[in-house]
Amino acid sequence: MKYGRIVGWGKYAPARVLTNDDLARMVDTSDEWIVARTGIRRRHMAGEGETTATMSVEASRAALARAGLLPQDLDLIILATTSPDYFVPPASSMVQDMLGAKCGAFQLQAGCTGFVYGLATAQAFISTGLHKNILVIGTETISRNVDWQDRETCVLFGDGAGAVVVQACDEPTGVLSFVLGSDGSGAQHLRVGIGAREVITPEVIAGGGHFLRMNGREVFKFATHVMGHAAAEAISQAGMTLSDVDLLIPHQANLRIIELAARHLGLPMDKVFVNIQEYGNTSAASIPIALVEAIEQGRCKEGDTLCLVGFGAGLTWAAAVVRWGVSERPFAMSLFAPIARARTQAGVTLRTAQTVAGMQVTMARHQLQKRAGKAVEVAKSAASAALLPLYTRVDKWHTRDKRE
Numbered sequence: 001m002k003y004g005r006i007v008g009w010g011k012y013a014p015a016r017v018l019t020n021d022d023l024a025r026m027v028d029t030s031d032e033w034i035v036a037r038t039g040i041r042r043r044h045m046a047g048e049g050e051t052t053a054t055m056s057v058e059a060s061r062a063a064l065a066r067a068g069l070l071p072q073d074l075d076l077i078i079l080a081t082t083s084p085d086y087f088v089p090p091a092s093s094m095v096q097d098m099l100g101a102k103c104g105a106f107q108l109q110a111g112c113t114g115f116v117y118g119l120a121t122a123q124a125f126i127s128t129g130l131h132k133n134i135l136v137i138g139t140e141t142i143s144r145n146v147d148w149q150d151r152e153t154c155v156l157f158g159d160g161a162g163a164v165v166v167q168a169c170d171e172p173t174g175v176l177s178f179v180l181g182s183d184g185s186g187a188q189h190l191r192v193g194i195g196a197r198e199v200i201t202p203e204v205i206a207g208g209g210h211f212l213r214m215n216g217r218e219v220f221k222f223a224t225h226v227m228g229h230a231a232a233e234a235i236s237q238a239g240m241t242l243s244d245v246d247l248l249i250p251h252q253a254n255l256r257i258i259e260l261a262a263r264h265l266g267l268p269m270d271k272v273f274v275n276i277q278e279y280g281n282t283s284a285a286s287i288p289i290a291l292v293e294a295i296e297q298g299r300c301k302e303g304d305t306l307c308l309v310g311f312g313a314g315l316t317w318a319a320a321v322v323r324w325g326v327s328e329r330p331f332a333m334s335l336f337a338p339i340a341r342a343r344t345q346a347g348v349t350l351r352t353a354q355t356v357a358g359m360q361v362t363m364a365r366h367q368l369q370k371r372a373g374k375a376v377e378v379a380k381s382a383a384s385a386a387l388l389p390l391y392t393r394v395d396k397w398h399t400r401d402k403r404e
């Protein structure tokens, strides 16, 4: 059996930051309340031109460069998100095109749990030998679906992206086990109420039906219960016990939920990664951003056992046990990494230039067509105006002839 080892990783956080004090100027809240109830201090907000597709591309470019791979080396792209650029097309295909990859791509929606679902899917493709290199991304531009007048939700969320390259290998490293769960009977607790069931109408928009709505207390209860259970199940499936776990990387929704889950598992907080203070809840991007930061801070060492665990809309939950092991990457590959990085960068720049040029050509063509259309209309009316006296005269003759 093949294992899916994580050989590349990258994250992207928009430069724009919204602090708790900023929020206190917008809604009836305070820094003290937000910190005490959630642990959040700041969150990053997508700026103009930043979307799920563009942020995914940034995180993916970093992950590919770290893996020493080119976009063309990818066999599949999985993008977990609840806030794609459009309903249709899937943002995953936009990312595939912007990267210049030549492979299948699909979008996955499992709420905040999406990234772990994506990792499990990648592992399934790899373990069967179908694919070798899979890009798994978790990205959200959730700020665009948030009601900025609803203090119960707007203080919680942030935007960002995280991506990993999962590569087939023979050694038991990478994803060792995973658990996926869903309980749709709790769907109403976390939802954006538009779609085929409730189409967008001016009335729906006026009632704020297009915003993310949440029953915080219910989600809190569900989360504290499910996080510990899912993690324990994945650990046991990997043939391990809790003492084998070096680092728990939980979904960053609320520090109190994380602490309760750790207590439930009997895991000390120094074995739990927390970065909620900086990003808030970035939904499907939260676990990959946390993973990347844990790696950057040297908290994932060769041979370490990580447990990723999340929950979210659906309601869904998922956990995966990952054995960290990157250094078995062929030495030659790391030598070529800077070259691959430069090629990736050049490829992306070229691709962006092509897209911009393509858009400009299309716009110019439309303008020409518009102008040509107008010229034809003007010529037609001029011709009609010129011919009108003639028509009138012919009509008069005709009427006179008939009378005679």
Ligand code: UT7
Pocket (backbone or CB within 6 Å): 028, 029, 030, 033, 034, 037, 038, 112, 151, 152, 155, 190, 214, 215, 216, 217, 219, 220, 223, 253, 254, 281, 283, 311, 312, 313
């Ligand atoms: O990724 C998954 C998505 N969501 C989650 O994981 C969210 C899970 N739930 C939570 O994290 C928590 O339930 C919240 C952070 C949303 C709320 O914390 P809580 O401790 O459960 O507060 P609460 O809902 O019980 O509300 C307590 C009070 C209420 O006032 P009253 O009724 O006691 O007078 C709220 O109106 O706090 C009030 N409140 C606020 N006050 C200041 C609610 N939001 C705010 C706010 N600022 N932003």
